[in-house]
Amino acid sequence: MNDFPRWKSVLVVVVLLLGILYGVPNLYVQQPAVQVTANRGATIDEALKERVQGVLEKDKITFQSIEFNKDHMLVRLPLGASDDQAKAVEAMKTELADQYVVAPNLASTVPAWMLAIGAREMPKGLDLQGGVHFLMEVDDKDVLDKQVQRYTDDIRGVLREKNIRYQSVNRGAKGVVVQLRSAEDRDAARTAIQSKVPDVVVSDGPGSGDAFVLNASVKPDKVREAALNTIRQNQATLSNRINALGVAEPLIQQQGESRIVVELPGVQDTAAAKRVLGAQATLEYHAVDQDANAFDAMRSGNVPPDDKLYYMRNVGADGRKVPVLLKKKIIVSGDEMVNASSELDQQSGTPAVSVQLNASGGRKMLDFTTQSVGKPMAVLYVERTPEVKVVDGKEVRSTKITEEVISVATIRGVFSTRFQTTGLESMKEASDLALLLRSGSLAAPIDIVEERVIGPSLGADNIKKGVYAVALGLAAVLVFMAFYYWLFGLIADIALFFNLVLLLAIMSAIGVTLTMPGIAGIVLTLGMAIDANVLICERVREELRHGSTPLAAIRAGYDKAWATILDANVTHLLAALALMTLGSGAIRGFGVTLFIGILTSMFTSVTVTHAFTHFIHSRRRKLKGLSIGSGYTDRTATA
Amino acid sequence: MEMFNPNSNIDFLGMRKVSLVISLVLVLASLALVATRGLNYALDFTGGVLIEAQYEQPVAVDQVRAALTAAGIENAQVQSLGGTRDVSIRLQPQADQKDVDAVGKTVMAALQKSRADASLKRHPDFVGSSVGDELKSDGIVAAVFVMLGIMIYIGIRFEKRFAIAAIASEFHDAILTVGFFAATQLEFDLTVLASLLAVIGYSINDKVVVFDRVRELFRLTRKAETYDILNKSINQTLSRTIMTSLTTALAMFALFFFGGPSVHGFALTMLVGIVIGTLSSIFFANPILLWLKVSKTDLMPVTKENPELARRP
Numbered sequence: 001m002n003d004f005p006r007w008k009s010v011l012v013v014v015v016l017l018l019g020i021l022y023g024v025p026n027l028y029v030q031q032p033a034v035q036v037t038a039n040r041g042a043t044i045d046e047a048l049k050e051r052v053q054g055v056l057e058k059d060k061i062t063f064q065s066i067e068f069n070k071d072h073m074l075v076r077l078p079l080g081a082s083d084d085q086a087k088a089v090e091a092m093k094t095e096l097a098d099q100y101v102v103a104p105n106l107a108s109t110v111p112a113w114m115l116a117i118g119a120r121e122m123p124k125g126l127d128l129q130g131g132v133h134f135l136m137e138v139d140d141k142d143v144l145d146k147q148v149q150r151y152t153d154d155i156r157g158v159l160r161e162k163n164i165r166y167q168s169v170n171r172g173a174k175g176v177v178v179q180l181r182s183a184e185d186r187d188a189a190r191t192a193i194q195s196k197v198p199d200v201v202v203s204d205g206p207g208s209g210d211a212f213v214l215n216a217s218v219k220p221d222k223v224r225e226a227a228l229n230t231i232r233q234n235q236a237t238l239s240n241r242i243n244a245l246g247v248a249e250p251l252i253q254q255q256g257e258s259r260i261v262v263e264l265p266g267v268q269d270t271a272a273a274k275r276v277l278g279a280q281a282t283l284e285y286h287a288v289d290q291d292a293n294a295f296d297a298m299r300s301g302n303v304p305p306d307d308k309l310y311y312m313r314n315v316g317a318d319g320r321k322v323p324v325l326l327k328k329k330i331i332v333s334g335d336e337m338v339n340a341s342s343e344l345d346q347q348s349g350t351p352a353v354s355v356q357l358n359a360s361g362g363r364k365m366l367d368f369t370t371q372s373v374g375k376p377m378a379v380l381y382v383e384r385t386p387e388v389k390v391v392d393g394k395e396v397r398s399t400k401i402t403e404e405v406i407s408v409a410t411i412r413g414v415f416s417t418r419f420q421t422t423g424l425e426s427m428k429e430a431s432d433l434a435l436l437l438r439s440g441s442l443a444a445p446i447d448i449v450e451e452r453v454i455g456p457s458l459g460a461d462n463i464k465k466g467v468y469a470v471a472l473g474l475a476a477v478l479v480f481m482a483f484y485y486w487l488f489g490l491i492a493d494i495a496l497f498f499n500l501v502l503l504l505a506i507m508s509a510i511g512v513t514l515t516m517p518g519i520a521g522i523v524l525t526l527g528m529a530i531d532a533n534v535l536i537c538e539r540v541r542e543e544l545r546h547g548s549t550p551l552a553a554i555r556a557g558y559d560k561a562w563a564t565i566l567d568a569n570v571t572h573l574l575a576a577l578a579l580m581t582l583g584s585g586a587i588r589g590f591g592v593t594l595f596i597g598i599l600t601s602m603f604t605s606v607t608v609t610h611a612f613t614h615f616i617h618s619r620r621r622k623l624k625g626l627s628i629g630s631g632y633t634d635r636t637a638t639a
Numbered sequence: 640m641e642m643f644n645p646n647s648n649i650d651f652l653g654m655r656k657v658s659l660v661i662s663l664v665l666v667l668a669s670l671a672l673v674a675t676r677g678l679n680y681a682l683d684f685t686g687g688v689l690i691e692a693q694y695e696q697p698v699a700v701d702q703v704r705a706a707l708t709a710a711g712i713e714n715a716q717v718q719s720l721g722g723t724r725d726v727s728i729r730l731q732p733q734a735d736q737k738d739v740d741a742v743g744k745t746v747m748a749a750l751q752k753s754r755a756d757a758s759l760k761r762h763p764d765f766v767g768s769s770v771g772d773e774l775k776s777d778g779i780v781a782a783v784f785v786m787l788g789i790m791i792y793i794g795i796r797f798e799k800r801f802a803i804a805a806i807a808s809e810f811h812d813a814i815l816t817v818g819f820f821a822a823t824q825l826e827f828d829l830t831v832l833a834s835l836l837a838v839i840g841y842s843i844n845d846k847v848v849v850f851d852r853v854r855e856l857f858r859l860t861r862k863a864e865t866y867d868i869l870n871k872s873i874n875q876t877l878s879r880t881i882m883t884s885l886t887t888a889l890a891m892f893a894l895f896f897f898g899g900p901s902v903h904g905f906a907l908t909m910l911v912g913i914v915i916g917t918l919s920s921i922f923f924a925n926p927i928l929l930w931l932k933v934s935k936t937d938l939m940p941v942t943k944e945n946p947e948l949a950r951r952p
Contacts, residue, residue, distance in 0.1 A: 449767030465899035473893035527890025531883040564851040568844045574788040575840030578781040
């Protein structure tokens with residue numbers, strides 16, 4: 001007889017081996033390391049390695065190795081050298097100063113061949129490694145305000161352009177309120193606005209006597225689009241700023257429609273982190289001084305009195321900074337910009353960025369361009385970060401200003417509110433520039449709506465407790481099962497152990513972040529996964545009681561229990577699915593663990609135990625009983 | 640070893656009047672408790688600032704409260720963090736609370752004014768009130784989603800009466816578990832919400848096993864008295880019902896005692912839920928089925944198409 005086909009046995013062996021292979025990386029202990037990332041203009045090369053080696057040798061810090069990765073250099077320190085890690089970070093920071101970002105990190109010790117096949121350890125959540133967690137929210141009201149302001153200007157422009165006489169165009173509670181003097185004017189205005197400003201909904205407002213009112217409100221999807229854009233801009237600028245903070249593996253993620261999660265592992269100083277996150281960015285348009293040579297000015301330090309020396313954001317082909325001399329006078333500033341978007345230039349078909357200014361910005365731009373056709377104009381990106389330093393025991397507040405030229409272009413004609421920057425190399429460059437322009441102009445303020453700090457010792461403590469809980473939970477269930485179901489219990493135990501291995505393997509392979517709720521999910525899975533085996537064992541016992549032969553009892557037990565197991569697990573999966581879709585990250589971690597755990601448990605408790613049961617019992621031809629802990633066992637049957 | 644009499648034939652349904660009345664009373668009591676006392680929502684849901692302070696010498700919660708009131712800090716919730724020297728102070732969200740560090744300093748100044756041995760245990764946590772509100776509504780949506788999904792699945796795999804009985808049991812179990820939190824005023828945080836949904840999952844698992852047996856017995860038995868079938872199903876699945884709750888409880892005990900404070904609420908909710916879910920599988924779900932008049936004909940597999948329909952072109 002062959003209840004259990006060979007291919008299934010092969011499948012079980014293959015899956016268990018894969019499970020071990022992909023689960024094992026979690027046993028490798030991470031070692032302290034220091035990660036060095038290059039800032040703009042700096043490179044990671046042998047010279048840097050020598051500098052770092054010099055520093056470490058001078059301070060007598062022993063290190064294991066220095067290796068180069070894609071975009072950073074990693075200095076590995078011996079296991080347990082966390083004091084040395086702090087010292088190394090300090091020493092390297094002093095040596096490398098502003099050119100590089102130096103951050104403490106934990107480096108994986110998983111062998112390269114394992115990493116190559118995607119076997120890696122599970123990333124740990126903030127609650128297991130310590131750090132700060134921020135939830136930031138875009139101020140929706142501010143986004144709407146800015147939109148309304150923009151359309152107020154637009155509508156005024158349209159009315160003027162069409163020569164429609166109006167009494168006033170003002171911002172109202174929910175949109176733009178236009179007051180006109182006659183019904184004819186109102187009709188004309190409505191038609192004009194509807195055709196020229198398609199993003200607003202126009203309706204007649206309550207008028208009295210000779211006041212004729214039109215209400216224009218911003219379409220809801222436009223407001224949402226603006227909020228989403230704000231999120232994207234903020235996400236991009238936040239990543240730039242956090243890089244400067246020296247965090248090895250920051251997490252910056254959009255959550256919902258108007259929130260950004262920022263998690264900074266290893267960071268404990270929330271105040272410093274908040275200052276960096278709260279930096280303000282603005283834009284300034286300047287004329288480029290063509291009479292003086294910027295390279296000379298950089299070398300000699302002689303800058304013409306009306307000018308200031310800046311550097312391009314992108315380094316030159318030789319890896320050096322590119323200087324630019326700009327006139328000090330600001331033509332237009334970021335708060336006068338309405339929008340910037342990347343597009344394909346319709347005439348040349350090349351990538352371009354189109355910029356839109358408001359009315360006052362447009363007038364200034366018109367004045368300037370009338371006199372300056374053929375001359376270059378530059379965009380300066382300015383970021384202000386408040387800083388607090390302690391000098392002689394007193395807090396000294398200052399502002400760190402970062403200024404970079406993000407674009408230089410020649411003025412090809414006279415323009416006012418709308419113009420294009422062309423000649424960009426790729427669509428990526430165009431969208432990067434547009435993003436920078438926008439983040440320097442209309443980025444709505446984002447507020448911190450959640451702030452949590454997990455101390456590093458608490459994280460380590462949580463890991464220890466989590467491991468204990470899993471081990472003891474597993475042990476308790478194993479002992480109980482073996483005690484109650486004898487051999488069948490032991491088989492179920494092996495399956496349960498492999499369930500844990502498979503669960504960890506799948507979580508690691510797909511990169512589920514392990515959190516405390518996730519560990520709770522693992523323990524819960526261990527307790528519940530055995531349910532399938534209880535069902536099977538009880539069924540087999542029942543069949544034995546009904547007088548079935550041992551092998552028939554096994555077959556019937558597995559067959560009959562399977563339908564029940566399937567129904568019970570599908571409903572349970574539905575519950576896990578709901579947990580996965582439930583907002584917050586920590587709970588999602590629990591849901592994901594539960595979901596994967598239910599799937600793996602169906603495989604291990606049914607297929608794996610069946611394979612073992614089959615392997616043990618099919619060889620014995622004259623089977624008199626089963627060791628399943630009930631009255632009808634080997635012992636009593638033979639007695 | 641055998642803990643249960645395999646041929647047990649306890650008349651569980653005979654106790655249905657008593658058991659259903661007890662269930663009803665408990666559900667009403669839970670609802671009343673939630674309505675009157677409410678839940679002790681944690682920072683996750685209420686928003687606000689959470690400050691943990693540590694004293695060198697034992698301190699009474701009232702003393703901490705008094706110190707805060709003396710400094711003009713109103714509406715602070717003070718709780719002991721287990722032991723006599725650690726307290727947590729929760730402040731309601733306020734518009735001017737943007738600077739958490741400043742709030743922490745104010746509170747600590749107030750505490751130190753009355754007792755010099757007070758110190759900040761760790762950096763204060765802050766959650767905006769909008770975040771908490773959203774979590775609550777997300778939680779309700781998730782619970783409704785679970786219930787609907789389960790109802791549809793059971794409706795398809797079994798029959799609509801089973802779906803109704805399952806959902807009634809789910810509500811029963813969820814309400815009683817929430818009632819436990821209202822009665823004890825233990826903190827209701829995000830992990831408790833998660834485990835509440837896990838309780839629903841656990842409990843439905845339990846019900847499905849019993850229902851499965853009901854279906855099987857209805858199909859096997861020629862002369863099927865609903866009352867007997869339902870009673871038999873409970874008895875025949877009794878050992879597995881209790882075994883599974885024992886193994887799950889064992890695992891949760893490990894988590895409760897060794898998993899640390901962050902999963903305490905989770906493990907406790909599960910333990911309470913396991914007890915309630917197990918009892919409702921035995922005493923609540925099947926009486927509801929009987930009350931809904933489930934019969935053999937409801938469960939016979941549909942073998943033939945309607946002949947009337949088949950004849951049509």
